[in-house]
Amino acid sequence: MDTRLPDDAGQLADAATRRFRRLGGVDAARRAEADPATRETARKALDELGVFDLDVRADADQLLAGAVLCRAAGAVVLPWPLIPHLMRVSGRHLVLIDPGHVRVDHGAVGLSWLGANVTGSAWPLEAGPPDVAGRLGPFVTGAVLGEEQPGRIDSDDIARYLTLQSWTILGALESALAEVTGHVRTRHQFGRALSQFQAVRFTMADVTIAVRGLEQLAKLTIWRLGRGDADQRVADAMALRLHAAETAVTTLRASHQMYGALGFCDETDLSVLDRHLQPSLRYPLSAERLARALVPFAGSGALTSRIA
Template identity: 90%
Template sequence: MDSRLPDDVGQLAEAATRRFRRLGGVDAARRAEADPATRETARKALDELGAFDLDIRADADQLLAGAVLCRAAGAVVLPWPLIPHLVRVSGRHLVLIDPGHVRVDHGTAGFSWLGADLTGSAWPLETGTPDVAGRLGPFVTGAALGQEQPGRIDGDDIARYLTLQSWTILGALESALAEVTEHVRTRQQFGQALSRFQAVRFTMADITIAVQGLEQLAKLTTWRLGRGDTPQRIADAMALRLHATETAVTALRASHQLYGALGFCDETDLSVLDRHLQPTLRYPLSAERLALALVPFAGSGALTARIA
């Protein structure tokens, strides 16, 4: 497998990064918290990039184009539900859910929502007001399952959704790593930069290797989605998604340790990245429950390390 991006996909990734920077980067997410109506600027930016013309089911290159868009969006925690749009079904925005505790990120965006669990059972969703009591992100809302009989979602769409979530997490972690790297280079302690301390260097090396490893696994998994049967593709995507969550927990914890209390203040991008990333990390399932859901695939032989 050649891990280099095709030229046209690489150009899209660069264009998306530049466009989201013009939007304000992470500041766009800050503004959206104060005024949710500003999310419209994020939608317009995606429209300009051709995101709404992508058909990620059509071929491998279009799926990869969707993946790099999710990576760029994750890098600024773009305040717009890109993945549900890319994986929409019959005009409804698809979101993976836990049927017993339904939550939707950006549920007030005015879309027609379709919720599906990891087995493929799907229901129309009726989104409500922001779930202020227990929400894990600024735009998370509660939702209820619709009255229609549950339908079925193609297992390949579940695999695509989980894979795109992992690319979103990767983008956010790369931004967090860049910010923390700059912090340890400029922050002075005992008369020298934090980056001069061996323990800090070891921690930064661990974070860097973990994030780079996630990038390679994301590329491999995306490539493998065009190979094997559906159970194998779902197992691959679930394994990637679990690894992305575990990498995020480790990397964000270490980043906050290096930043100190300042990392929890919204004056830093790290705080905003962390808060806005939480719905992606926790929905549809926690890392523990996702690992349990992956166990049957290991027993059936669908979870394999074979490349061919």
Template identity: 50%
Template sequence: MNTALPEDTAEFAAVAAKRLARVGGPQAALRAETEEAPRAEARAALAEIGAFDLDVRSGPDDLLAAAVLCQAAGATALPYPLVEELLRIDGERLTLVNPRAARVDHGDLSGGWVAADLDGTRYHPRMGTRTHAKLGPFLVPATLSEPDGTVPSADVDVHLVLGSWRILGAMQRALEIVTEHVRSRIQFGRPLADFQAVKFATADASVAVRGLHELAKYTVWRLGTAPAQARSADALVLRLKAADTARQVLRTSHQLLGALGFCDESDISVLDRHTQPLIRLPASSEELAQRLIPAVRNGCLETLFTEFAAEPA
């Protein structure tokens, strides 16, 4: 099976990665915690490469382009709610929330918002004041209105998938950083990369990230081909895998970088803190897994071992 991206998508991904890197990467995201300019620069960069011309609901080409754009945004810790912009409803950004404790990333930005839970129930959020929390510095607590209709389940699925691509980009960059570190850091007269335990840890992280990448590409394809219930199950699986992979890679990164990994002078620290809302919201890994149980029972979650009824002769 050839899982390589189409040539035009690969070219767009390279252009997007290069342009978003010019915003400043994780250190620009760090400045955005106290300055407004980096977020304006991030939006300008997205507009320059045509991000807001993408229609993720129109078909597989724009959806895949949006996916690789989110991947580039994750790798640079872009301080802007890209997924929410790409899924605007009637001009308002769409965010996924946990109704029990609604939090909206970048909810302090001007403009309207629409909130939905994982069941697609629609709310109108009233934003509070940004908390400047260390884990998720752009999170804003929100008060939700009474339920006001629903959003399409396809929008919820795409939101989960594009958010997972953003996690993927962040973890790919984290793996690059830790790999460079263990190759250059000398301990006991040898690079850290020469020690067997370090090799095992980085190899496990690399396999996890590569597996997530392949699953992400497969899930984007499934969004355009699978039945609705199967698409929802696939989106949940991808987000669950993304969150678990992020925890593994970030744990390995902090272990191998030591105290440096917790200092904002290190890009790992910024990537970690700014990715936490995607890892934790709109639901924990445990809740995502619980939501998958019915899909396993009724056969909506397809696996290599799923049995299909034989077609009539």
């Protein structure tokens, strides 16, 4: 099976990667922590790429374009809420939430928010200031729920959101893998590069296979979103999102093991990638709660590996 991206999607991915590099790559997120106003440069970069004209609901090509943009943005943990913009509903920026513990990444950028849970219930959100106490990411804010809306968010939108979130995680993990691969090749102990030690090689092989596996599942899932019934599409997206979270745990744990204490210092891109990725890994649901949410789909037969 040929899993290469179509030429148009590949060219868009390359253009986005080059533009985000001109922003400074991961360093743009690092600068934004010191001066949140610099996030406006990320929004301008997205505007230059034509992101705000995309309609990921229109057809499979535009959804794939959104996915490759999310992957490129995830690779530099772009300090702007890209997915909520791609998934906006009636002028409001859609974000999936846990209604019992409402948090919004980049909630303070001044957008109009619409929160929804994974079953489609929706509420207007009023985002607060940065959530300093126990926050899970540099730009996470609390939010206040308005009155629940009478309509529901379409299940396909839930599937699209979770899928785009998984592509964002994929991009960040690919950057972490590249970062730690360079480290083990250049870091020497006992007169040898770390990459020459067998245990390190085994660990790096496991992580590389895990990240490449996530990439293949992400491509398969986005292809399957145009097939099957609504329950199957949501189940596919949830399964991908769960696998992305599990792969992130494996990748980040191994990366920090290779770096040691240095990996928790903000001088390294790994530290920035890890901290900025946490909201995508934990919201709207933790990996454990996602797994529980998948159980009914397994019982109904919607969770299947069969390719129609």
